[in-house]
Amino acid sequence: NAxxxxxxxxxVRRRGQEARLRCSPMKGHSxxxxxxxxxxxxxxxxxxLQKENIIDESGMPKERFSAEFPxxxxxxxxxxxxxxxxxxxxxxxxxPGEGNEQFxxxxxxxxxx
Amino acid sequence: xxxxxxxxxxxxxxxxxxxxxxxxxSDSASNYFPWYKQELGKRPQLIIDIRSNVGEKKDQRIAVTxxxxxxxxxxxxxxxxxxxxxxxxxxxxxxKSTFGDGTTLTVKP
Numbered sequence: 001n002a003x004x005x006x007x008x009x010x011x012v013r014r015r016g017q018e019a020r021l022r023c024s025p026m027k028g029h030s031x032x033x034x035x036x037x038x039x040x041x042x043x044x045x046x047x048x049l050q051k052e053n054i055i056d057e058s059g060m061p062k063e064r065f066s067a068e069f070p071x072x073x074x075x076x077x078x079x080x081x082x083x084x085x086x087x088x089x090x091x092x093x094x095x096p097g098e099g100n101e102q103f104x105x106x107x108x109x110x111x112x113x
Numbered sequence: 114x115x116x117x118x119x120x121x122x123x124x125x126x127x128x129x130x131x132x133x134x135x136x137x138x139s140d141s142a143s144n145y146f147p148w149y150k151q152e153l154g155k156r157p158q159l160i161i162d163i164r165s166n167v168g169e170k171k172d173q174r175i176a177v178t179x180x181x182x183x184x185x186x187x188x189x190x191x192x193x194x195x196x197x198x199x200x201x202x203x204x205x206x207x208x209k210s211t212f213g214d215g216t217t218l219t220v221k222p
Contacts, residue, residue: 035212045210055209056208099144099145101159103159105156
């Protein structure tokens with residue numbers, strides 16, 4: 001059973017470009033969570049999704065950020081018109097249910113030039 | 114919303130000593146409390162967790178205690194080893210997980 005997959009592992013974008021981060025949950029997991037981690041800081045919750053539904057997006061910035069988890073395919077975190085402050089590691093985690101352990105992916109390290 | 118505070122932010126111990134990290138939370142609806150270990154440049158890995166109907170859980174050198182009344186929980190690592198050096202995060206979950214800011218543990222040989 002493959003673990004949580006994220007790609008790309010490293011992403012470099014120039015200011016104003018779009019960043020698309022992908023997360024494939026573990027097999028059988030229908031809950032996906034996205035977190036952002038700035039260097040030497042903690043994990044900050046961004047969004048919690050189930051298939052085709054956003055359950056909690058209270059940690060998402062109001063502008064430029066969006067997330068989806070379609071019926072087929074990976075979950076996508078999209079950042080439009082990136083700025084230098086968006087540079088961070090973005091981790092996704094998946095679980096089979098709300099009260100279950102979350103398994104983390106390896107993260108995508110976004111660098112905005 | 115939930116607020117999780119974690120202390121201390123850094124902790125240095127001698128090999129063989131014990132290490133204790135404490136967290137408090139604010140939302141009484143939180144019912145699941147995991148602890149993660151994160152090594153530099155790697156993903157967080159679950160090391161132990163506890164649910165709200167249990168007061169204490171132990172797994173070899175690692176133990177977690179939970180006081181629901183006081184809304185605090187603690188991680189205890191005994192007989193520390195240099196490979197325990199990492200950043201440790203606590204979290205409290207009511208739906209989504211809210212993480213503490215982390216404790217950088219250094220175990221000196």
